[in-house]
Amino acid sequence: MSLYQTQKLLYQLNKDVQMQASFLADHEAIMNNFKLTQEEHDALVNKDIGLLYILGVNGQILMHFAAMCGLAWPEYIQAMRDALAIHGNVRTGLYVTTDGKGAV
């Protein structure tokens, strides 16, 4: 489990426009700098916002990556709800859902 590394990558990406361009052009070059599990690596490559949520990425970090990936707000919320149905609840951290039924 290297949630810390996944979040660190996203934290840096969120505030660095140049890194965002590099990530979109050649994501492996960015990801080599972080110790990620295969599942985390694939979730980032596939821009699988739902799975990143399940892995425990803090919402205040994930919502920016979701926006960067072009998800509108309702799509972002829906991606997390869909992931809960597929994977079950968040595996670790504070962002475990309490009911998943908030009103968008």
Add this chain to the structure above:
Amino acid sequence: MSLVFAGVCSHAPGITGRAHMADPDDKETLYSAFDDMREALEASKPDALIVIAAEHFANFFMNNMPAYCIGAADEYEGPIEDPKWLGIERRLIPGNPELSKRIIAKVMKDVDVAYAEEWKFDHGISVPLHFLTPEYELDIIPVNINCQGPPLSPLHRAWAFGQALRKACDEVPERIAIVATGGISHWPATPDSGKINEAWDKEFLQRWCAGDKDALLSYTDEETWQDAGQGGFEIRAFIAISGATIGSQAKVHYYRPIPIFAVGCTTGWVDL
């Protein structure tokens, strides 16, 4: 000179970023409440504005997370968010490093704080400033209390921090305003986004208006997380204002749960 204004307001990114998705009455009444707050702030003729905001991984991460940090830059950039997503243009905001450092040194007599000569604003500061200082002419001193994740500073330390900040304000010749920003109950950036515990919010705000120290400090983080969500940890910002204004009554001027903004939107200030 002294503290000339102390208030609180919401900072949820949806307030500006998703304004087009809101019920017009929700949007208009909230925006006009922000206008009222701006007028009250301006009437106090501040020389500088301290914004106590829970930030959201714009500057600080778990590699080096301060419990409390005060900015001391001559200018700040913000918002870090995509300007279109947040609905606020990216720009430079003036700071006052000399005043910051005097205040930091005074606060340190009572509470250990980190300081930062570089700081980028996220929605926690950018949304309030968009409404409260729309000309961006007032010097800003940003303050962060870590409200993102444990280990979190205990509530009684947020109170003590507010007290220390008040002492510092009273010891400098400038007229200082403080605005603390944050949510009350909310589940931001989760599948529960839009859930708001109105009863919990109202109880909290009642304690905040009364400056009831024992009642304000009695919440445990576990209870707050259960009843008020991940965003509920931001009550630390409100509590710092109470610590800074002991003995004064505060008033909530606007409160309305607005699910599309993901929080019970609030403005309030203290009768100093």
